[in-house]
Amino acid sequence: MNSKQSSADLSAIDRIWKSFASVRLTIALLLSLAATSIIGTLIPQNEAPGAYLQTFGEFLYRLFSLLGLFDMYHSWWFRALILLLVVNIIICSLDRLKATWKIIFVRNPRFNIARYRQLKSKAEFNAAGATASLKDRFLPVVSRRYRYRRTEETDAGFAIYAEKGRLTRLGVYVVHLSVVVLLIGGLIGSIFGYEGFVNLAPGDSARSIQLRHNNQILPLGFDIRCDAFKVEFYDTGAPKEFRSSLSILKEGKVIEQKDIIVNDPLRYEGISFYQASYGSLSPTEVILNFTSQATGMIYSQRAAIGTAVDIPENLGTFTLKKYTRQADFRGHNIGEAFIGVLTPQNSNPIDITLPLKFPSFDKMRKGQVFVSIADFVPRYYTGLQVSKDPGVWVVYIGFILMIIGIYITFFMSHQQICVEVTLLDKKSQVMVAGTSNKNKMGMQKKVAQLAHRLANLTSGK
Amino acid sequence: MNSSLVLSIITFVYGLAGFLYIFAWVFKRPDAGRLASWVAVIGLFGNTAGIIMRWVESYRMGIGHAPFSNLYESLVFFAWTIGVIYLVVERKAGNRIIGAFTMPIAFLAMAYASLKPGISSEIQPLIPALKSNWLIAHVITCFIGYAAFATAFGIGAMYLLKQGRDVEGVTWLDIAKPLTLFIFVLLFSRVLLAGNWAMSIIIALPLCLIFYIGVFLTRRMPVDIKDRLLGVFPESAILDELGYQVTLFGFLFLSIGIISGAVWANSAWGRYWGWDPKETWSLITWFIYATLLHARLMRGWRGRRIAYLSLVGFAAVLFTYFGVNLLPGLHSYGAFGQ
Ligand code: HEM
Numbered sequence: 062m063n064s065k066q067s068s069a070d071l072s073a074i075d076r077i078w079k080s081f082a083s084v085r086l087t088i089a090l091l092l093s094l095a096a097t098s099i100i101g102t103l104i105p106q107n108e109a110p111g112a113y114l115q116t117f118g119e120f121l122y123r124l125f126s127l128l129g130l131f132d133m134y135h136s137w138w139f140r141a142l143i144l145l146l147v148v149n150i151i152i153c154s155l156d157r158l159k160a161t162w163k164i165i166f167v168r169n170p171r172f173n174i175a176r177y178r179q180l181k182s183k184a185e186f187n188a189a190g191a192t193a194s195l196k197d198r199f200l201p202v203v204s205r206r207y208r209y210r211r212t213e214e215t216d217a218g219f220a221i222y223a224e225k226g227r228l229t230r231l232g233v234y235v236v237h238l239s240v241v242v243l244l245i246g247g248l249i250g251s252i253f254g255y256e257g258f259v260n261l262a263p264g265d266s267a268r269s270i271q272l273r274h275n276n277q278i279l280p281l282g283f284d285i286r287c288d289a290f291k292v293e294f295y296d297t298g299a300p301k302e303f304r305s306s307l308s309i310l311k312e313g314k315v316i317e318q319k320d321i322i323v324n325d326p327l328r329y330e331g332i333s334f335y336q337a338s339y340g341s342l343s344p345t346e347v348i349l350n351f352t353s354q355a356t357g358m359i360y361s362q363r364a365a366i367g368t369a370v371d372i373p374e375n376l377g378t379f380t381l382k383k384y385t386r387q388a389d390f391r392g393h394n395i396g397e398a399f400i401g402v403l404t405p406q407n408s409n410p411i412d413i414t415l416p417l418k419f420p421s422f423d424k425m426r427k428g429q430v431f432v433s434i435a436d437f438v439p440r441y442y443t444g445l446q447v448s449k450d451p452g453v454w455v456v457y458i459g460f461i462l463m464i465i466g467i468y469i470t471f472f473m474s475h476q477q478i479c480v481e482v483t484l485l486d487k488k489s490q491v492m493v494a495g496t497s498n499k500n501k502m503g504m505q506k507k508v509a510q511l512a513h514r515l516a517n518l519t520s521g522k
Numbered sequence: 523m524n525s526s527l528v529l530s531i532i533t534f535v536y537g538l539a540g541f542l543y544i545f546a547w548v549f550k551r552p553d554a555g556r557l558a559s560w561v562a563v564i565g566l567f568g569n570t571a572g573i574i575m576r577w578v579e580s581y582r583m584g585i586g587h588a589p590f591s592n593l594y595e596s597l598v599f600f601a602w603t604i605g606v607i608y609l610v611v612e613r614k615a616g617n618r619i620i621g622a623f624t625m626p627i628a629f630l631a632m633a634y635a636s637l638k639p640g641i642s643s644e645i646q647p648l649i650p651a652l653k654s655n656w657l658i659a660h661v662i663t664c665f666i667g668y669a670a671f672a673t674a675f676g677i678g679a680m681y682l683l684k685q686g687r688d689v690e691g692v693t694w695l696d697i698a699k700p701l702t703l704f705i706f707v708l709l710f711s712r713v714l715l716a717g718n719w720a721m722s723i724i725i726a727l728p729l730c731l732i733f734y735i736g737v738f739l740t741r742r743m744p745v746d747i748k749d750r751l752l753g754v755f756p757e758s759a760i761l762d763e764l765g766y767q768v769t770l771f772g773f774l775f776l777s778i779g780i781i782s783g784a785v786w787a788n789s790a791w792g793r794y795w796g797w798d799p800k801e802t803w804s805l806i807t808w809f810i811y812a813t814l815l816h817a818r819l820m821r822g823w824r825g826r827r828i829a830y831l832s833l834v835g836f837a838a839v840l841f842t843y844f845g846v847n848l849l850p851g852l853h854s855y856g857a858f859g860q
Contacts, residue, residue, distance in 0.1 A: 084820035088813050095809035095838075102799040102846070134797045247795070256793060295585070295647045302650055323650035324790045335792040336650075448792035456794060460781045467777055471770040502763060 081149055082156040090146045097142070101133040107274075147241055154237045161230050169211070170477075172222040177479040182505035183494040184512030188519035192218045192482050192489055198518055199480055206511065207478065217483045224477040230498065232473065235466030243459035249452030255279065261287035262342055262442040266310065270447045281447075284310040285334065288318075290443040292339060303336050305443040331449055338444030343384035347399060347437040351376065354429050361435060376430045377405040379413075388414050395419065399434060474499040478508065480515070491515060525576035526643045529598055532572060533632040535565035536601065540629045543621035548751065555618040559609075562625060566605040573598060576645065585647040590661035594643050597635035599661070603669035604628040607768070611673060615764055617756045623676035634714065656786030664779030664804075670772030671811075671832075671839050677765035678832035683740070684755050685826055704730050706837055713844045762825050765832060766818060773811050780804050803842040810835045 080086065104125070113131060114122050129136025164170075177183070188195060196212065196219055203210055207223035257270040257279060266286035269278050288306040295301045302322055309317040309329050319327040326335040351360045351372045364370045369380045381401045388398035398416040405411075405428075413432055416422050420433045478495035493512040497504040542558030545551065576589040576598075589595045608624045636643065707729050712722040740748070755761065783801070788794040795801065814831040817823040823831075 084816050087816050088821065091809045091813045091816070095806045095813070098802050098806050098809075101797060102802050106797065134802075297647065299647060300649055301647065322653075324654040324656075324786075326789070326792065333792050335790070337791065446792045450793075453788065453794065457785070460784070464774075464778055464781065467774050471774055500767075 078152060078156070081152040083149075084153065086149050087146075087153065090142060090149060094142055094146065097133070097139065100130060104130055104133075106134070107132055143244065147244055150237045150240055154234050158234060161234075164475075165227050165230055170209070170222075170224060170227070172211075172213075172220075172477070172479060174215070174220055174479065174481060177481070177494040177496075178492070180494045180496055182496070182501070182508045183492060184509055185490065185492045186512065186516045186519075187485075188482075188489045188491050188516070189487075190489060190519060192484050195482050195489055195491070195519065196221075199482075199515055202511075202514055202518065203478070203480060207476075215481070215483070217485075218489065219482055221480040222477070223480075224475070226473055226475045226497075229469050229473040230475050232466050232469030235462055236470055237466075239459045239462035239466055242462060243456055246452040246455030246457075246459055249455055250450040251452075254448065254450035254452060256446070256448045258337065258444060258446050259285065260340070260442050260444050261285070261290075261305075262440070263287055263290050265442075266308075281332065283316070283329070285445075286310055287443055290339065290441055292441055303339055303443070305336055305445070307334060307445075331451060333448055335446040335448070336443065337446035339441050340444065342440040342442050343386075344437040344440050345384075347381065348435040349379065349381075350433045350435045351379070352431040352433070354431065372430055375406050377403060379403050379432060388416055390414065390416075395422075399437075401432070403428070403430070403432065405429065474504070476504060476507070478511065480511075491519075525572045525579055528568060528575060529572040529632065529643075530636050532565055532568040532601075533629065533636050535561060535568060536605070536625060536629040536632055539565055540622070540625035543618060543625050547619045547622045547754065550750065550754070552618075555621075558621060558625075559612065559618065562605060562609060562621065565628075566602065566609065569598070569602045569605060573602065580645045583645060585645070587648045587653075588658045589645075590658055591648055591652055592642070592646060594635050596661060596665060597631045600665050600669060600672075601628040601631040601635075603666050604631070604672055607666075607669050607673050607771075611764065611768065615756060615760070619755055620673075620677060620680065620764075623680055624673050627672050627676065638714070651790050654786055654789060656782055656789060660779060660782040660786055663775050663782055667772045667775035667777075667779050668839050668843065670768050670775060671836050674765045674768040674772060674832050675836035677761055677768065678829035678836075680755055681758060681761045681765065681825065681829040682833075684752050684758055684761065685829075700730070700734070703733065707733075709845060710840065758825065762828065766828070769811060769814060769832065769835075773808075773815065776804070776808055776811065780808060800842065800846045803838065803846055807835060807838040807842050810838050 108131070110122075110126075113125070117125060125131060129138070133139055199221060200210070200212070203221055203223050206225075208225045209227075210221055210223035213220050213222070255272055256274070257272040259267050259270040261267060264287070266284045267281075268284050269280045271277070272279055286308045288308055289304075290306070291302075291304045293301040293304075304320055304322050306320050307318070307327050308315050309327075317327070317329055321327045321334060321336050323336045326333045328334075346363065346365050349362050349364050349370070351362065352358070353360070353374050353376060356374065358374070360373050362370050362372075364379070364381050366381045366383065369378045371378050379401055381399055383400050384397070385400060386397055388395050388400070395414075395416045396418050398414050401413050401415060403411045403413050411426075411428070413423055413426070415432060415434050417434060417437070420435075421431075423432045474497040476495060476497040478493065481492045481494075483490045483492075491512075493508055493515065495504055495508040495511075539558050539562040542554050542561060546553075546555035546558055573589055576595070577586075580586045580589065590599060604624060605628050608621060608628070611620060611624075612618060704726060708722055708726040711725040711729070712719060715725055716722040743751075756764070780801075783804070784794040787796065787801075810831065814828060814835060817831065818828055
């Protein structure tokens with residue numbers, strides 16, 4: 062942009078363009094994003110309105126919800142900040158790219174010897190020998206370090222110009238592009254993707270899932286079946302592994318099968334199933350101990366809910382009826398229990414409560430046989446996170462671009478040097494000078510090294 | 523000899539190195555400085571050995587995993603990275619005074635890991651969510667980033683010490699600065715040291731007071747002592763440039779750290795970004811350092827302003843690391859299911 066133009070001459074578009082190309086805006090936006098992001102970490106996000114009302118009271122609840130603070134990362138104003146940042150990045154980059162482009166895409170870069178003579182990182186020494194022989198000796202050394210070089214004759218000698226890393230000037234644009242690519246990927250995901258979940262007991266299958274943000278039911282277009290689910294624990298009680306064996310079925314036929322664990326999902330038709338949680342289901346099988354009062358013998362038997370078991374010594378039959386999470390005994394909650402019916406040989410059926418926590422509970426009944434639960438097979442359902450995100454590959458490309466771009470920008474530079482040799486009487490005076498667009502201190506060292514190398518060459522070492 | 527013992531010893535070695543660096547600086551003893559470098563190198567070797575031993579021990583216990591899985595292990599690795607980065611900076615800058623400002627951070631990290639009750643140094647088995655190679659990439663890159671920022675913080679503090687007080691007094695800044703300091707110190711005493719707010723205030727007040735007495739004394743210091751202490755610092759411009767180079771390094775690794783975390787989250791939970799407090803705070807940190815880069819590069823900020831931004835950035839790093847545990851609703855890391 063032409064800085065000589067006074068702002069009054071600029072058209073409105075130019076002025077808007079200019080203000081969006083300003084780095085001052087960038088700083089304001091980055092700091093605003095940092096500051097406002099804090100809010101969402103202080104107020105828990107996306108909880109039930111009731112919980113918020115209780116914490117904040119009526120007035121603050123209204124205010125916060127008006128400002129979208131309960132889902133602030135998706136609120137209009139936060140999105141507007143991000144949009145402004147994107148516009149800022151794009152316009153600023155285009156604005157500067159115009160100038161950078163000319164430096165990068167020229168066949169013969171321009172060198173201005175006067176500029177090199179004024180540089181701070183410059184070294185000079187005197188060398189014996191004619192300038193022509195020095196040229197032959199210097200060129201290979203310079204060539205080894207710099208991709209592009211050119212020699213020019215001067216009034217009293219010659220000058221070698223060399224440079225490398227011109228393309229690294231594009232690094233910044235790669236970084237900025239990556240930010241835009243990331244956000245486009247995120248946008249694709251939020252428009253065409255979804256996040257949901259489904260809970261499956263072993264043996265069950267589902268044809269649809271529940272979406273997370275609005276609780277709607279979404280049909281999958283195929284069946285997902287849980288064939289088995291296993292939880293393993295360490296000795297410390299910490300969970301070790303959760304493993305669900307899943308099958309995908311279409312029209313009753315198994316299309317795909319996979320065991321998934323945390324960090325290793327099943328993917329099918331762009332939809333991924335993640336091992337996300339689990340929960341306990343009521344057990345359906347137990348090992349019962351029947352203790353005969355008469356003989357003191359203990360008989361162990363396996364029993365499933367609903368089927369009758371014959372008790373030895375003609376003590377009758379026992380049928381497990383159901384499992385309950387909270388059994389009641391004279392108004393007290395005695396926790397998880399099974400309820401069963403004991404039908405003695407020749408009397409009326411009796412309801413029996415078998416709490417898991419109190420194995421000798423049934424002894425109190427003082428019947429002919431005392432029933433207790435020796436063991437039961439715990440059953441779990443698996444909680445699957447189901448998500449589809451067609452934007453994820455765009456995001457990953459953005460990630461790669463960002464890392465490459467930052468590396469190039471920070472650690473590589475466009476370096477230009479000039480070696481000028483001037484004949485003075487019988488000696489030649491050599492000047493080595495160089496500049497780079499970044500890390501000037503590093504460049505200073507490189508210039509000194511090159512000068513040292515060339516000086517050694519001429520002194521015959 | 524097990525790894526925990528080795529690492530406890532290393533805590534003292536780092537402490538000694540930090541002390542020697544400070545001693546060499548205050549009493550102008552280059553011999554003590556050279557010794558400090560050697561002690562730091564020994565500490566680094568011991569630290570490395572401790573990490574490897576811990577790795578081997580976990581396999582002996584049958585729950586083998588890389589030692590980057592809990593607070594203790596991450597602190598140990600943090601100290602290790604600070605040691606490496608500092609020693610590189612020492613070689614590059616040819617100045618040992620920076621060690622007086624960075625080695626103590628490594629010492630504090632180790633001391634906190636070993637001494638704070640509630641931080642278990644036992645090797646624990648990995649819960650399912652942590653069983654991923656992305657976890658290793660994530661922890662290593664994040665902590666290289668954090669350690670670089672810690673070093674930049676030390677260099678920024680040196681810059682501010684050398685440059686002294688702001689030339690023009692700004693009233694709101696004079697009020698804002700101690701207030702900000704108090705809030706930070708309060709937060710960190712709450713997170714790191716005390717179990718409740720009352721206790722944190724009791725700890726924070728004297729800490730701030732000591733800080734300001736220190737500042738006061740530095741200002742009143744006779745000119746010759748001041749010159750002796752600050753004259754040996756590298757040139758302001760070099761400190762500024764050095765801090766910036768280290769920050770660049772940190773920014774690259776913080777970016778890779780956040781990205782590897784996102785990839786890991788995607789492989790474990792099916793979403794690469796969920797605005798959970800820890801993720802959000804790492805992004806806040808990233809925004810602050812991005813601001814620093816642009817302010818310096820394009821607005822020509824140098825010196826003091828950049829040093830302040832560097833301090834704020836490091837505060838955000840610490841908050842990402844520790845402070846997040848104070849916030850509501852942190853479930854996704856570690857917790858599973860119910
Ligand atoms: C989150 C968003 C952004 C990130 C991560 C980012 C990152 C970077 C990085 C890493 C650099 C290179 C710094 C260096 O060389 O040391 C840079 C330079 C720059 N950025 Fe950004 N940037 C962002 C947003 C923006 C925006 C919105 C603008 C718009 C004005 C902008 C303008 C610039 C400019 C003008 C440069 C210097 C380019 C040059 O050297 O010619 N950046 N940015």
